[in-house]
Amino acid sequence: MRRNPGTDLNTDSFADIRINTPAVERRAATIPARRSLKKDHQAAWLLNAIRCIDLTTLAGDDTEARVARLCAKARQPVDPELLEALGVTGLTTGAVCVYPTMVAAAKRALGNSGIPVASVATGFPAGLMPLDLRLAEIRYAVDQGADEIDIVITRAHVLQADWTALYDEMRAMREACGTSRMKAILATGDLKSLENVAKASHVAMQAGSDWIKTSTGKEGVNATLPVSLIMCRAIRDYRDQTGHIVGFKPAGGLRTAKDALNWQILMREELGRDWLSPDLFRIGASSLLGDIERQISHHVTGRYASAHRQAIA
Numbered sequence: 347m348r349r350n351p352g353t354d355l356n357t358d359s360f361a362d363i364r365i366n367t368p369a370v371e372r373r374a375a376t377i378p379a380r381r382s383l384k385k386d387h388q389a390a391w392l393l394n395a396i397r398c399i400d401l402t403t404l405a406g407d408d409t410e411a412r413v414a415r416l417c418a419k420a421r422q423p424v425d426p427e428l429l430e431a432l433g434v435t436g437l438t439t440g441a442v443c444v445y446p447t448m449v450a451a452a453k454r455a456l457g458n459s460g461i462p463v464a465s466v467a468t469g470f471p472a473g474l475m476p477l478d479l480r481l482a483e484i485r486y487a488v489d490q491g492a493d494e495i496d497i498v499i500t501r502a503h504v505l506q507a508d509w510t511a512l513y514d515e516m517r518a519m520r521e522a523c524g525t526s527r528m529k530a531i532l533a534t535g536d537l538k539s540l541e542n543v544a545k546a547s548h549v550a551m552q553a554g555s556d557w558i559k560t561s562t563g564k565e566g567v568n569a570t571l572p573v574s575l576i577m578c579r580a581i582r583d584y585r586d587q588t589g590h591i592v593g594f595k596p597a598g599g600l601r602t603a604k605d606a607l608n609w610q611i612l613m614r615e616e617l618g619r620d621w622l623s624p625d626l627f628r629i630g631a632s633s634l635l636g637d638i639e640r641q642i643s644h645h646v647t648g649r650y651a652s653a654h655r656q657a658i659a
């Protein structure tokens with residue numbers, strides 16, 4: 347299984363980063379136009395997006411029954427008749443993502459499907475808890491069976507440019523994850539500048555994150571294309587500097603099939619084909635699958651299915 351072993355903290359590798367925000371925004375704005383995806387091609391990209399979704403429920407009123415329904419959707423994300431028409435079998439989402447107390451229910455519901463369970467941890471979404479409690483939460487989620495842990499960082503460490511504190515806490519989190527893979531949520535909407543996003547990305551990767559992730563879905567601003575562009579370039583730079591491979595997870599506010607296509611175009615353009623697989627690319631989303639299924643249905647049948655047919659996710 348791919349892991350990023352991380353490195354020692356190396357602030358030299360990002361000390362000189364300067365970002366021209368208007369230029370990044372201009373470049374990000376061209377992403378939707380970079381590839382014209384028509385018909386069969388578009389359906390293939392939408393199916394691939396499903397393979398990469400971390401199908402998520404992170405709500406205060408989550409229940410085991412809701413998690414079980416979500417897992418059923420993860421196992422069979424699209425109407426089998428539509429898949430048959432497309433000649434596709436065995437399609438599942440990339441993972442299911444839940445709160446720690448829901449991990450056991452998700453594991454039960456997913457059975458031997460091979461779909462990983464991701465758990466948020468470390469005082470999600472704000473992370474403002476003593477470190478030993480945050481580490482204990484990771485260990486609890488791992489003990490419950492979580493295959494992947496989505497941690498949140500202490501935003502204050504970034505805002506105060508305390509890279510040592512940020513590195514040390516994430517290194518300890520990586521250690522607590524054991525053999526479960528770690529995704530580091532930077533909560534980019536809280537980080538004030540693209541330079542901070544770039545620097546926090548480097549520290550997260552040096553600390554051994556297997557994916558870096560934009561947002562919790564709970565910030566005022568969640569995944570955007572400019573922020574994602576900066577994070578993808580940090581992944582590229584880190585690979586060039588260390589030879590280690592890190593995945594990317596945009597999350598929060600991704601709701602439409604068009605979003606799913608745009609983020610895949612970004613991966614293809616900035617990091618290449620390898621980053622279009624679930625090992626290196628996840629889309630964190632609680633309500634994206636419905637629109638993707640709607641578009642696939644339209645592709646197959648020539649008409650849009652009514653909304654109730656895609657009631658979940």
Ligand SMILES: O=C[C@H](O)COP(=O)(O)O
Nearest residue numbers: 563597598599630631632
């Ligand atoms: O980690 C995933 C996010 O919580 C999903 O955010 P969303 O509910 O806006 O799709």
